[in-house]
Amino acid sequence: MQLSIAQTDEGALVIDVQETRLDAAVALSFKDAIRNAAERAGSPVILGLSRVDFMDSSGLGAIVGVMKLLGGDRPLELAGLTPGVKKVFRLTRMDTVFRIHDSLPATRALSEAG
Amino acid sequence: MQLSIAQTDEGALVIDVQETRLDAAVALSFKDAIRNAAERAGSPVILGLSRVDFMDSSGLGAIVGVMKLLGGDRPLELAGLTPGVKKVFRLTRMDTVFRIHDSLPATRALSEAG
Amino acid sequence: MTDSKDITVDLVLRCESSVEDVCVMLTRMEQLLDKADVPSAQRQDAALVMAEALTNIARHGNDAQRGEITCRVSIAQDGLECRITDHGPAFDPSGLGLASPPPEALAEGGYGWFLIRRLTTGLQYQRRDGQNILCFRVPGTPVELPVSVQMS
Amino acid sequence: MTDSKDITVDLVLRCESSVEDVCVMLTRMEQLLDKADVPSAQRQDAALVMAEALTNIARHGNDAQRGEITCRVSIAQDGLECRITDHGPAFDPSGLGLASPPPEALAEGGYGWFLIRRLTTGLQYQRRDGQNILCFRVPGTPVELPVSVQMS
Ligand SMILES: Nc1ncnc2c1ncn2[C@@H]1O[C@H](COP(=O)(O)OP(=O)(O)O)[C@@H](O)[C@H]1O
Numbered sequence: 407m408q409l410s411i412a413q414t415d416e417g418a419l420v421i422d423v424q425e426t427r428l429d430a431a432v433a434l435s436f437k438d439a440i441r442n443a444a445e446r447a448g449s450p451v452i453l454g455l456s457r458v459d460f461m462d463s464s465g466l467g468a469i470v471g472v473m474k475l476l477g478g479d480r481p482l483e484l485a486g487l488t489p490g491v492k493k494v495f496r497l498t499r500m501d502t503v504f505r506i507h508d509s510l511p512a513t514r515a516l517s518e519a520g
Numbered sequence: 521m522q523l524s525i526a527q528t529d530e531g532a533l534v535i536d537v538q539e540t541r542l543d544a545a546v547a548l549s550f551k552d553a554i555r556n557a558a559e560r561a562g563s564p565v566i567l568g569l570s571r572v573d574f575m576d577s578s579g580l581g582a583i584v585g586v587m588k589l590l591g592g593d594r595p596l597e598l599a600g601l602t603p604g605v606k607k608v609f610r611l612t613r614m615d616t617v618f619r620i621h622d623s624l625p626a627t628r629a630l631s632e633a634g
Numbered sequence: 635m636t637d638s639k640d641i642t643v644d645l646v647l648r649c650e651s652s653v654e655d656v657c658v659m660l661t662r663m664e665q666l667l668d669k670a671d672v673p674s675a676q677r678q679d680a681a682l683v684m685a686e687a688l689t690n691i692a693r694h695g696n697d698a699q700r701g702e703i704t705c706r707v708s709i710a711q712d713g714l715e716c717r718i719t720d721h722g723p724a725f726d727p728s729g730l731g732l733a734s735p736p737p738e739a740l741a742e743g744g745y746g747w748f749l750i751r752r753l754t755t756g757l758q759y760q761r762r763d764g765q766n767i768l769c770f771r772v773p774g775t776p777v778e779l780p781v782s783v784q785m786s
Numbered sequence: 787m788t789d790s791k792d793i794t795v796d797l798v799l800r801c802e803s804s805v806e807d808v809c810v811m812l813t814r815m816e817q818l819l820d821k822a823d824v825p826s827a828q829r830q831d832a833a834l835v836m837a838e839a840l841t842n843i844a845r846h847g848n849d850a851q852r853g854e855i856t857c858r859v860s861i862a863q864d865g866l867e868c869r870i871t872d873h874g875p876a877f878d879p880s881g882l883g884l885a886s887p888p889p890e891a892l893a894e895g896g897y898g899w900f901l902i903r904r905l906t907t908g909l910q911y912q913r914r915d916g917q918n919i920l921c922f923r924v925p926g927t928p929v930e931l932p933v934s935v936q937m938s
């Protein structure tokens with residue numbers, strides 16, 4: 407699971423997913439990898455999905471799982487949804503429970519002290 | 521049927537076929553087009569086949585037909601055979617009745633007086 | 635493509651009933667649908683529905699022994715006809731996916747059959763010869779007519 | 787590809803029995819075989835053999851009424867299994883293409899069945915339910931010798 411991790415000047419943790427598919431085959435390792443990445447400081451956690459051109463309900467379930475892991479005081483937000491991914495969120499109305507950005511915010515390299 | 525027609529300094533007529541397939545669907549129009557093109561002066565007639573990546577026995581038959589139309593004193597030669605085309609000539613041993621060049625010779629624009 | 639309207643293309647893919655194999659097969663199916671000039675929205679809908687159905691089969695369909703899953707897609711002018719067969723136990727899909735889990739429940743599953751229903755027409759389940767047979771259609775986007783039609 | 791060795795892919799294409807449609811179908815088949823990662827030499831052999839068989843059907847197979855031709859290719863690890871069915875009249879291929887026309891004859895036709903034999907293994911012709919069924923294999927490694935047609 408390839409992730410690219412950075413921070414915004416405002417202190418958000420940005421995790422940009424480098425995979426093209428979020429399906430049942432990768433759902434578990436995706437959840438693990440995001441949990442590990444989110445051990446770094448930063449809030450909210452913004453998940454970049456612009457490379458993901460396919461996501462099924464297993465992928466959606468994994469994202470919901472990550473949101474619950476992070477807990478209520480560290481929101482999970484989404485950015486850069488491709489048309490297919492957007493459609494799954496819309497059909498399930500799960501686009502109402504996430505803040506969704508059109509694109510990833512500008513970031514700087516991760517502060518190692520973070 | 522797209523053809524590109526030119527001459528060599530030695531007086532050969534060069535007809536470079538711009539199609540990718542010589543199959544049953546185009547065999548007749550191919551034969552007609554080459555016959556028309558060969559009304560121009562020049563001998564031998566060298567047929568360029570480097571764009572043709574598929575030729576079946578209908579295409580082979582059309583080339584043999586052109587050879588017979590040209591008659592014995594104006595030989596038909598071939599150039600630039602792709603692997604698939606070469607294989608059809610080899611399997612049918614028709615590579616023994618044509619002079620086959622690796623590539624098209626250098627040409628100049630067609631002399632309109634020709 | 636005008637010149638291919640009289641050609642029909644069926645893609646028949648088979649794999650073992652495991653989550654990994656099913657996902658590889660779905661990727662391959664999408665590539666072939668792409669090459670067969672299926673419009674991308676329709677291809678995405680079909681890929682999603684097939685993913686939901688096939689993942690269910692691999693997850694719920696056979697605890698002990700693996701069986702073969704067959705996925706046939708017939709490419710028609712106005713949609714994709716799909717037929718999925720597997721050797722899992724019989725089940726009753728009639729009550730599945732009639733609604734999606736409410737968003738505020740933050741459910742991590744249970745969306746599959748809802749998506750299948752939402753994106754297909756003519757959904758049909760049959761049990762025959764020890765196999766589950768699921769048939770459905772993924773409709774195409776309506777073809778827009780050109781402003782002027784050339785007569786010949 | 788390692789990760790697709792457990793996925794089997796069958797391509798089933800159908801068209802009307804006319805020379806034009808058959809050539810469009812062959813082009814489409816080649817594109818799909820390419821997308822399915824069939825090595826190019828094998829793809830070319832298969833395309834040639836299918837072209838010879840299908841062109842024969844469109845030319846000799848039905849004078850009066852057109853029928854549908856079905857061309858199924860199963861992509862296996864070590865070759866392509868092909869099956870062509872058509873509604874043309876029965877014929878006897880056992881004597882066709884045992885040799886190619888001598889080059890010096892400058893024949894414009896008669897190479898078709900020779901090429902079919904030369905590039906395939908397991909060639910089998912059957913007449914069943916008013917259809918001709920031609921099965922053959924295009925192996926991954928080149929065929930050494932011409933083989934005879936098995937009748938059944
Ligand atoms: N192919 C199948 N075989 C057996 N049971 C199935 C099958 N598909 C679905 N089910 C049952 O229906 C339930 C709902 O399926 P679905 O809507 O896809 O959500 P999920 O799979 O996330 O639970 C599954 O949990 C399972 O119990």
Ligand SMILES: Nc1ncnc2c1ncn2[C@@H]1O[C@H](COP(=O)(O)OP(=O)(O)O)[C@@H](O)[C@H]1O
Binds near residue numbers: 843846847897898899
């Ligand atoms: N599908 C078919 N139906 C009926 N007759 C056929 C069929 N295929 C071949 N034949 C007969 O066999 C002959 C030899 O075929 P072939 O070797 O392909 O050469 P060609 O088609 O160039 O004559 C044909 O001329 C035709 O009479």
